[in-house]
Structure formats: structure tokens, C-alpha cells
Amino acid sequence: MESKQASDAQGEPTLMKEEIEQSSNSLDRDTESGQMDDRELQRRLRRIYWKVDLRLIPILGALYAVSGIDRINLSSARVAGMHEDLHFYIGNRYSVVLLVFFITYFMFEIPSNIILRKVGAAIWLSFIAMSWGIVIMCAGFVKTWGPLIAIRLLLGLFEAGFFPGCMYLISCWYRRYQIQQRIAWFYSINVIANGFGSLLAYGIIQMEGLGGLRGWRWIFVIEGLLTCVLAMMGYYLIIDFPDKLLKKKSFLTAEEVELIKAELDKDRGDAVHDPITPMKVLKTLSRWQLWIYSLLFMCVAIGIYGYAFFGVVILQGMGYSPGRVFLLSAPPAIASVPFSLVISYLADRTKLRAPYVAFMAITCTIGYLLVAYPKQNGVRYFGVFLGLAGANGALPAVLAWQANNIRGQSTRATASGLQVAFGAVGGIYASVTFLEREAPTYFSGLWAGIAAQLFMLAACIGMSIYHYIQNRKAARGEMVIEGLEGFRYTY
Incomplete structure (x- = not known):
């Protein structure tokens, strides 16, 4: 990675200041003279954003997908024999191993975003991905549950910066009512991969005994290696922030970057980076x-992690064989993807967030209740479908809601780090409320999840009322929202 920095500084062709100014002046002349009418401008912007979409979303989504697989592969390994080999049946060892990950994950979210801006997106995000890939491979060679604690702490440290970094980077490229669909596509790659991750794990388990390793150990080795390969690809494919692209040769021309910056300024007036300081x-x-x-994000994470960590165990408790459990775990996750994409499309088109977040919370609550109480496996399995649809559909909406209502890149760096850090709190919450002694029903965990969804409903109502009142004051000229005339809160 140092070689890439060196080539940027010494040998890589860069855009000179005169070229940037010339491109900007040309753009100004086109706009002033009317040569670029609105229809032509929108056509060009669609083409530019399509290029950005192809470079930004797939590689970030793929890396986040393997991070999700790496984070939750404990549930697959547990079913495949890790539970007995590492004596997870003693006390709440499994819950403790799950929980410690979130300690370091919570602590390093905001610091990582600060480093990301200084070092550069490609270098930092690929570095931390490579690091957690190596850590995951090490998990395949532990002999007792103690070293697994250290591995989970390191995994939390390295994974901490990836998701908030992606949200920070994506929010700096797109207008406010473009962003939820992009987050949904980014996250859907993760959901699909995690859905098939159980099938991948089942296939890897068939390597039982190869090289003297048990099948569950091969899960960590293979999936860690896959992460390292994608991290190397990410180093070359991940793009930087718009203002940084003007300083080096990129897949966009200087004029195309200026067009995007102009759109961002028109949308919210923060295309130019403001330095991150302790006071800010x-x-x-x-x-x-x-x-x-x-x-709100914590509550979303409670639903996602609850199903991720214990969904396989709940299915196993319905009496299915391990092979069938792996097969049954994929469809609910896959089915939630089109649900999330449709909701995100509607949310961006209607420029609303709170009603969709509330709808997702209700959907997730119904899912919890169906998993908890009916006796028929078919009904309980349908509850898993609804629960995952609600949880996965709410995530893009909650992230977009915050991104819509803040301005300034330094604010985005801190706010996205804080928001995603609370996802770690949600993971801890899910880890400690799904009690081992209640397996396979986990009533405490399911009701703890329902409580989180009820909080989401209350927060949606409260925040919508607050934003409505603030917007009314701004319309009457009594205040300026976020320091920008004409800016209005989304609710």
C-alpha cells in the first residue's frame, strides 16, 4: 500500500491546478450561457452517477458482506461442532464470545473515520479488511475458548471502521434523496452473501478431516482467505472522496467531479471538506x-444480530437436521432484499423516512411474535421471514434519515461513527438477552427485540413532530436550519 502512496506522490499522472480551474471555468461558462440546459445536465449527471455507482457500491458491498460473514460465522461453526470442541455448553461462554467483539467495535468507530479522511479511503478500508481477514483465519486454529476471546476483540477493532467509513464515503457522494437506495444496494449485497453464507459454510464443513482440521475450522480459514483476496482488490477499486479525486488521475474527469460537487452544494452546501477538529x-x-x-440504529441492529447469531439455533430447535438448518437459513435473508429495495425506492421518491422506519418496526415485531408463540414450524419459519424483512429494510432508512438531516463533512464523519457504534451496543444487547438456558425458544431475547421495535415506533413519532415544528419555524423565517437558508429536515 505504501507503493501506491509513492506512485501518487512521484510517478502517477495528476491533474494540475490549471486543468482543474480550466474545467471549472468551462462548467461555469456552460451554465451561464445556457449551453447546458436542465435536460442535458440531468442526462450527464445520470451517466456520471452510474459510473460512481459501479465503482463505489459493488466493492464496498462485497467487503462489507465478507465482514458480515466473518462476524456471524460463529453460529455456523457452533452447529458444526465448535460448541462441543470448545465447551461452549459451560455457562454462557457462547454469549460471552459474541459479546466481547462489540467492546472494541464500539470504541474505534469515530477514530477510524478520522483516520479514513486523512489516509484515504482505498488505503484505510483495504488495510483494515486485510487485517480482519488474517484474524479470522487465526480463529480456525484455536484449541480452547480463551484465545477466541482475544481473536474476537481484534476482529472488533479492525471491523469497527469499515461500516461507518462506507456510510461516510457514500454520504459524501450522493444527494440527500439518492442515498437510501444506494445504502440499500450496498447492504443488500451483504444480506445476499450472508444468506448464502450458511450454504457456503455447509459446503466447507464437508472438508471435515482434510489436513487434520475439523470442518468448522475450515470455515474460518476459507472465509478469512476470501476476505484477504477481496481486500487486495479493494485497494485498487475503492474510490476516494470527491474533493480528493481532483488531486489525482481518476475514472472521472475534472469537469465530471465539478458537476457532482455543484449538485452536492445545491442539495446541502457541503461539497467542500471542512477539517475535523476535536472541538467539532x-x-x-x-x-x-x-x-x-x-x-434507532441500535434497535435495528438488535433485530439483525438476534437473527444472525441465534436464527440458526432457533431453526435447529425446531427439530431440523444440521444440513436442513443451513438450507432453511438462506431464503428469509434473500427474500428480505427485494423488500428493502422497494421500500428504499419509495422512501427516496416520497422524500420521507419516518413512516418507512415505523412500518419496518411493526413488520419486525410481528415476526418476533410469530417465532415466539405458535407451535407450528411453518408459522414460526414465516416469522423469521417477517423479522428479517423488517430489520434489513429498516437499516438503510435509519442511516439515510440521519444523513439527510446533517450538514458538513466533519459532522458526517463523527455522526456516522457514533450511529454505527450504537450498532455494537445492539449486538451486545442481542448477545446477552438471548440466554443459553432458554434455548431453543429464547423468549427473553425475542421480547427484548420487541421492546426495541416499540422504542423505534415512539422515536419515529417524536422525531417527526420535532422536525415538523422546526421546518415550520424555518418557513416563517424564525430560524435557519443547519446554517443553510432553505434547508429543511426530512421526517
């Missing part, structure tokens, strides 16, 4: 609204 971080953290968005 503290000021951002003092905004109570961001803590509500973070709590």
Missing part, C-alpha cells in the same frame, strides 16, 4: 438528535 467532534456529539438516530 465535541460539538457534533453534543447534538441530542444524533443520539436518537444512534439509538
